[in-house]
Amino acid sequence: MNKIGETINKRKKLKQNVKLIHEESIVRKSIESDVPKGLYEKCPQCGKLNNVKKNIENDYICKHCGFLFRMRAIDRIKYILDEDSFIEKGIGYITLNPLFQDGYEEKILSYKKATNLDEAYVYGYGEIFGEPCVIGVMDSYFLMGSMGSVVGEKVARTFEYAIYKKLPVVIFTASGGARMQEGIFSLMQMAKTSSAVAKHSNSGYFYISVLTNPTTGGVTASFASLGDIILAEPQALIGFAGPRVIEQTIKQKLPEGFQKSEFLLKKGFIDKVVDRKDMKKTIANLLRFHRRYN
Amino acid sequence: MNILEKESKLLDLEKEITKLGDSNSVQKLIEEVERYKLIEMTKLSAWDRVLLARHQKRPKAMDFIRYLAPDFIELHGDRLYGDDLSIVGGIGTIEGNIFTIIAQQKGSSTEENISRNFAMSHPEGYRKALRLMKQAEKFNRPILTIIDTPGAYPGIGAEERGQGQAIAANLFEMSNLTVPIIAVVIGEGGSGGALALGFANKVLMLENSIYSILSPEGYASIIWKDASRAEEASEVMKLTAFDLKDFQIIDDIIKEPLGGAHFDKIKTFEETKKVILVNYNNLRRLSRTELQYQRNSKVRNFGFLQRFNYEHLGGIIK
Numbered sequence: 113m114n115k116i117g118e119t120i121n122k123r124k125k126l127k128q129n130v131k132l133i134h135e136e137s138i139v140r141k142s143i144e145s146d147v148p149k150g151l152y153e154k155c156p157q158c159g160k161l162n163n164v165k166k167n168i169e170n171d172y173i174c175k176h177c178g179f180l181f182r183m184r185a186i187d188r189i190k191y192i193l194d195e196d197s198f199i200e201k202g203i204g205y206i207t208l209n210p211l212f213q214d215g216y217e218e219k220i221l222s223y224k225k226a227t228n229l230d231e232a233y234v235y236g237y238g239e240i241f242g243e244p245c246v247i248g249v250m251d252s253y254f255l256m257g258s259m260g261s262v263v264g265e266k267v268a269r270t271f272e273y274a275i276y277k278k279l280p281v282v283i284f285t286a287s288g289g290a291r292m293q294e295g296i297f298s299l300m301q302m303a304k305t306s307s308a309v310a311k312h313s314n315s316g317y318f319y320i321s322v323l324t325n326p327t328t329g330g331v332t333a334s335f336a337s338l339g340d341i342i343l344a345e346p347q348a349l350i351g352f353a354g355p356r357v358i359e360q361t362i363k364q365k366l367p368e369g370f371q372k373s374e375f376l377l378k379k380g381f382i383d384k385v386v387d388r389k390d391m392k393k394t395i396a397n398l399l400r401f402h403r404r405y406n
Numbered sequence: 407m408n409i410l411e412k413e414s415k416l417l418d419l420e421k422e423i424t425k426l427g428d429s430n431s432v433q434k435l436i437e438e439v440e441r442y443k444l445i446e447m448t449k450l451s452a453w454d455r456v457l458l459a460r461h462q463k464r465p466k467a468m469d470f471i472r473y474l475a476p477d478f479i480e481l482h483g484d485r486l487y488g489d490d491l492s493i494v495g496g497i498g499t500i501e502g503n504i505f506t507i508i509a510q511q512k513g514s515s516t517e518e519n520i521s522r523n524f525a526m527s528h529p530e531g532y533r534k535a536l537r538l539m540k541q542a543e544k545f546n547r548p549i550l551t552i553i554d555t556p557g558a559y560p561g562i563g564a565e566e567r568g569q570g571q572a573i574a575a576n577l578f579e580m581s582n583l584t585v586p587i588i589a590v591v592i593g594e595g596g597s598g599g600a601l602a603l604g605f606a607n608k609v610l611m612l613e614n615s616i617y618s619i620l621s622p623e624g625y626a627s628i629i630w631k632d633a634s635r636a637e638e639a640s641e642v643m644k645l646t647a648f649d650l651k652d653f654q655i656i657d658d659i660i661k662e663p664l665g666g667a668h669f670d671k672i673k674t675f676e677e678t679k680k681v682i683l684v685n686y687n688n689l690r691r692l693s694r695t696e697l698q699y700q701r702n703s704k705v706r707n708f709g710f711l712q713r714f715n716y717e718h719l720g721g722i723i724k
Contacts, residue, residue, distance in 0.1 A: 210653070210710035211642055213629075261709040268706065290619055292628050295643050296655055299619040300708035302598060303605045306577035307702045314582070332570030333558075333598045338578050352570035352598070353560030361560050371565060381568050 155179050171388045180347060180388060182325060184227070185234045185251035188284055192392050193247065197239035202269050203230055205262040207294065216293045219255070227254050232287070233263045235270040237277070240392060243399035246274040248283040252326065256288035259331055263291075264301025267335055268308040271319075275311065280318035280399055285336040288354075289329015302334040309338045318402040320395060323350050323373065323382070337381075341398060344373035344382045345391075409454035410461075412446050413665065447665045450614070452640040455647075456622060458614040459593045463668040465675070467494060467509035467552045470592060473675040474500050474682075475507060483534060487567060490531030492523045492555070493603075495538040497547070501683055506542035508535045508603060509552035512593065526559035529572035532602050536576050539583060548586040548686060551603040556621060558599035573602040580605040581702055584694035588685055590660070590678065591615045591647075592667075607701050608685040609655070611647040612678070613662040617655075618645035655708065658685065 152161040158177040167173075171191075172181040183191065189198055209216050224230065232255060235248035248270045250257045259267075267283075274281045290298035312319060321339030323332075325348035332352050336342075344350060351371035359366055369375050376382045386394050407415075416439065423435050450458075458464065471478050475498025482489045495508045510527065513519030535551075542549050558569055580587065589606035595617035604617075611617060619625075622640040627633040650656045660681045663670035692700060 205711050205713050208710045208712055211644055213642060261711040265709050265711055292619060292625055294710065295619055296617065296645070296650060296653065297708060297710045299597065299601055300655060300705060302573075302601055303577055303581075303705040304708055306574060306605075307581040307705050310578050310581040311702070313578075330598060333573040333602075334577060335574070337568075337571040337574035351565050352558065352573070353565065358560045358562065358565065362562065366562070370562070379566055379568070381571055 153181070155181075173388060180325065180345060182252050182286065184253060185229065185249040185284075188249045189234065189238070189247065192282075192284075192395065193238040193240060194242065198236055198247075199238070200234065200236040201273055202235060202266050205231060205265060207260055207262050209294075210261070210297050211293065211295045213293055219293075223254050227251065229254050231262045231266065232257045232259075233266050235266055235273075237273075237279075240282075240399060241396035243396050243403070245280045245282050245399055246270055246277065248281065250284060250286045250331075252286040252288070255291065257286045257331075258288050258291035259298060259301050259305075260291035260294040261297050261301065264298070264304050267301075267305045271308040271312040274317060275315050278317065278404065280320070280402060281312065282320045282322065282395055282399075283335065283339075284322045284324055285327045285331055286324045287327055287329070287331040287336075289331060298330065302330045305335040306338060309335050313338075313340070317404075318399070320398055322386075322391070322395070324348050326350070328352065328354050341383050342381070343384050343386050343391075343394065344376065346373060346385055346387060348373045350376055350382075408457060409447075409450060409666075410457050416442065416447075416665070443664055452643070452646050453622075453637045455614045456616055456636075456640045456645070458666045459616045461666060461668060462514075464593055465667055465671050466514055467511045467554055467592060469671065470552060470590075470675060470678065471496075471498065471507055471509060473672070474498070474679055475505065478507065481538060484530045484537055486533055487530045490523075490528050490534060491521055492525045492527045492559075493531035493535055495534055500550070500679065503683075503686060504547055505550045506538055506547050507550045507552070508538055510555040510599075510603065512554055523559060525555040526557060527555065527599060527602075528559055528561075528564045529567040529569050532558075532572040532576050535603060536572075536579055539580065539587075543583050543585050546585060548588070548689070549583070549606075550682065551587065551589045551606065553589055553591045553595045553600045553603055553617075554593035554615075555596055555599045556594050557596035558602070573598045576602040577605055581705075582698065583701075584698050586686060586689035586692070586697055587701065588682055588689070590682065591617050591656075592678075594621075596621060605701070605705065607689055607697060607704075608657045610658045610660055610678075610681055610685065611650065611656050612660045612667060612674070613647055614666050615647060616640075616645040617647075617650055618643055 151164055153164050154161055155174040157179040160176045162174055172183050229251055233250050238247040270281060319339050321336050321342050323336055323344040327336050327350045349371055350373055355366055373385050377385050419439050423432055426432050478496050478498035480496040494511045497506055510525045511522050512525040513522045539549055587606040589604045589609045591611040593615050597620050622636040623633045625643055626635040626639040647659045651659055658681055660678050663673050667674040
């Protein structure tokens with residue numbers, strides 16, 4: 113066997129001895145710690161302070177300027193799904209650090225502890241106003257929601273599970289793109305997830321992709337853009353290249369509202385921009401329209 | 407000393423030899439040069455390969471096509487918006503086998519580079535590629551894609567016309583195609599721009615080409631916030647053909663002559679042709695569904711991860 117192959121096997125053996133860091137279901141743990149740390153949160157747009165508890169009641173929208181706060185994956189699941197209907201799938205994947213980069217595994221570990229998440233993506237079975245579906249949510253607080261081997265694998269498994277259960281898929285994307293720390297493997301996740309979407313689509317099942325702030329890079333260029341119906345939250349940044357990269361390349365300022373969801377709606381790449389408070393109803397209706405009776 | 411400095415030193419030496427005319431010392435010098443070539447030009451670091459992959463004189467996609475398929479007919483346009491010159495598409499025969507050939511073309515001069523946008527494609531380029539691939543499927547023609555791009559173009563027009571959607575659509579449709587697809591990386595294979603043509607049954611790479619998620623410069627500036635550490639980045643990124651072969655991301659490496667493809671183009675083309683045909687003959691035996699299955703199951707296994715046995719966790723809330 114070649115050199116890297118040997119190393120991979122060695123690492124796999126090593127990893128088997130590592131103690132589990134999660135004592136119980138991560139999702140349950142983060143649901144118990146309901147209110148985030150700190151009582152006030154500063155709005156990135158207007159700079160005014162928002163009471164966190166009040167903010168949650170106000171759909172995570174700034175009461176001063178109407179800015180939509182980024183939602184944690186857990187909050188999103190609680191917000192969209194019927195109470196007690198979520199069953200998490202695909203826990204326990206761990207990346208093997210393909211570039212053998214120093215500090216990457218420690219970084220992942222610290223994010224795991226800080227966010228109470230396994231990876232930047234959570235999926236499972238859920239019901240929306242009684243409509244069953246497989247729901248997947250990305251969390252932009254976990255390394256900018258970047259897509260590495262584990263996220264790619266879990267996204268692919270989302271669709272495979274949906275095929276197995278004959279269910280539609282709803283995915284909320286929030287990602288900075290592919291994960292640079294995993295090099296070529298992150299790039300290949302684009303092909304892997306697209307291929308999984310194609311398989312699900314060929315079987316005749318329904319897929320809603322909901323783009324939230326921010327969705328860029330490799331995620332936009334794979335499963336996020338492949339929904340049968342593509343919804344978006346207002347004011348979300350959606351694009352392939354980030355605004356900073358474009359500004360550096362063309363050496364001029366970008367126009368106001370460039371790469372926002374309203375802009376993409378005008379250009380014809382999104383079906384509908386849906387307000388946060390209407391999201392659940394809209395998705396439930398769309399699922400009902402595509403209900404199958406076999 | 408990196409490969410470009412070595413190369414210029416070598417060229418200087420050879421120039422001096424021709425100046426000297428014929429004498430005893432010339433023979434000695436020639437031998438010395440040969441020895442230098444063997445010792446120094448075979449020890450290549452990852453950064454050397456990056457430099458070779460971007461070499462000015464390196465054969466471009468059209469050079470390959472002219473040699474591989476002399477009867478190549480170019481087809482233009484995506485039928486939706488326009489024609490992107492950074493991607494060349496058409497039909498040609500390689501040793502009697504009719505291929506649809508889609509290639510990313512860098513320019514060999516500055517003017518050509520500007521008209522080709524340095525092989526950085528806009529969405530219409532990817533849509534042209536997709537149109538030709540669909541056409542190939544209709545007529546049951548194998549597809550050969552030649553990859554040589556720094557990445558998809560980041561610009562206002564590209565975003566307005568849906569760069570992400572265009573690449574995603576390519577990946578989606580390529581996973582459904584039922585004809586053999588062979589991809590050859592001949593220079594730089596950068597990010598989603600390369601993958602949009604690289605979702606293939608067999609991915610081949612020239613020995614001194616690179617295939618990565620982004621340029622070493624970009625990697626260094628993201629991870630270390632310092633673009634000047636590109637050389638260091640290229641070493642850790644595992645972007646050479648040999649690393650990717652070890653990872654089983656690519657299937658075959660095409661040998662290049664000593665010092666890089668530009669030293670003996672004909673030899674490179676011959677070798678490329680040979681490897682393409684070997685792979686094509688293997689794929690030809692597969693049926694349409696087998697081809698589709700092979701392509702998808704190949705990418706399904708890409709990933710560098712492991713799953714713990716989490717049975718006792720259940721993963722259920724309440």
